[in-house]
Amino acid sequence: MPLVWALLLLVYAKRLAALWHEPVWRVPVLVVESDDWGAGPLEQAAALTAIHAVLLRHRDATGQPAKMTLGVILAVVDTATTTASAYQRVVFDDARLAPVLDALRGGIAAGVFVPQLHGMEHYWPPAVLAAAQTDSVVAAWLTGAAWPATEALPSALQSRWTDARVLPSLSLPVAEIDVAAALETATFARIFGQAARVAVPTTFVWNDAVERAWAAHGVRYIVTPGTRHTGRDAAGKPIGDGRVIRNGERSHSGVRYPNGERRNSGIRYLVRDQYFEPALGHDAARGLAALARQTLLGRPALLETHRFNFIGTAAAASLQTLDVMLTEARGAYPGLRFMSTEQIAEAMLQTDTALLETGLRWRLRAGLTRSHTLPRFARLARLSGLALPLWIMQQLSA
Numbered sequence: 001m002p003l004v005w006a007l008l009l010l011v012y013a014k015r016l017a018a019l020w021h022e023p024v025w026r027v028p029v030l031v032v033e034s035d036d037w038g039a040g041p042l043e044q045a046a047a048l049t050a051i052h053a054v055l056l057r058h059r060d061a062t063g064q065p066a067k068m069t070l071g072v073i074l075a076v077v078d079t080a081t082t083t084a085s086a087y088q089r090v091v092f093d094d095a096r097l098a099p100v101l102d103a104l105r106g107g108i109a110a111g112v113f114v115p116q117l118h119g120m121e122h123y124w125p126p127a128v129l130a131a132a133q134t135d136s137v138v139a140a141w142l143t144g145a146a147w148p149a150t151e152a153l154p155s156a157l158q159s160r161w162t163d164a165r166v167l168p169s170l171s172l173p174v175a176e177i178d179v180a181a182a183l184e185t186a187t188f189a190r191i192f193g194q195a196a197r198v199a200v201p202t203t204f205v206w207n208d209a210v211e212r213a214w215a216a217h218g219v220r221y222i223v224t225p226g227t228r229h230t231g232r233d234a235a236g237k238p239i240g241d242g243r244v245i246r247n248g249e250r251s252h253s254g255v256r257y258p259n260g261e262r263r264n265s266g267i268r269y270l271v272r273d274q275y276f277e278p279a280l281g282h283d284a285a286r287g288l289a290a291l292a293r294q295t296l297l298g299r300p301a302l303l304e305t306h307r308f309n310f311i312g313t314a315a316a317a318s319l320q321t322l323d324v325m326l327t328e329a330r331g332a333y334p335g336l337r338f339m340s341t342e343q344i345a346e347a348m349l350q351t352d353t354a355l356l357e358t359g360l361r362w363r364l365r366a367g368l369t370r371s372h373t374l375p376r377f378a379r380l381a382r383l384s385g386l387a388l389p390l391w392i393m394q395q396l397s398a
């Protein structure tokens, strides 16, 4: 083997091994992950009912209806009683929000909606309260019209697990994270009658302390964009260590017990890096292309979307796009499976052989296909001539 091939493989060894270890799906899987629903504008009730009807029109090979996981926000500011010095919240099971909660529960009962924890609020209340002292837009948001949309807050303040009253943002005290995580998981369990097992950090900013606190209250899986951000930089942009996260990967965060024993938090990561936002111009073909790409790579297709697509002026067109995308997905993949994100995670954890490949040949094929997604690897393999033996291996494993 030429030295340059050995060097190339050595440089990429860790990343290639990670691709090799990532579970390989043998069936196409699709779930639409939609964030930001819950305590907020009342027009969500009609939007959820309309989405429910569209999802119910589509069934997979096993008779399961199409699924949308909903990243749920459990509380929002009570604009009528909040003052410059005291924050007050309205929780999702308040009678005033009953139409929204009823619509959401109706979809859960029908098997089309699956609630996931997005956060008590889509922000860290003390940070928003502090920001309102100097920012009149934030002040008006806190004490203005009822049920304000969190999408209207400055982006950095939409991160719950960092204090963005100043930039770069500050870490939150661990004790405050523990109290907040305990309250939000208990509130989720009270409202939905089930523990929150999947969490989606708002704006994908979170850290080890959040993972430990969530894990202590039953959260087992965290949806990630394939990396972790832990704060906001001076310009308000999310920042992290840049580490690449793979599906099913175990978090490094540990829990230390009073007797000194250290155990892993048990948290596992999922990767959601495909986007389906019809209001931003993403059409059915884009959703279908994401499904095709993920299926080729032996990965489940977790399509990220948000409530803003389905309320307001874009709603009707977004629903239509969702409907067309699901119709075309079923047509293109007769073996397609609609699963919740928790079901996807459980299948990977238990290596469900009806859904996942364990044979060497298929794993090798998926590993080689996935290697094309590594930055610069495909180009360097081509330049060095390594691409040819890799291609032959890929053909032989087909």
Ligand SMILES: [Zn+2]
Binding pocket: 035, 036, 071, 118, 122, 202, 203
């Ligand atoms: Zn969100």
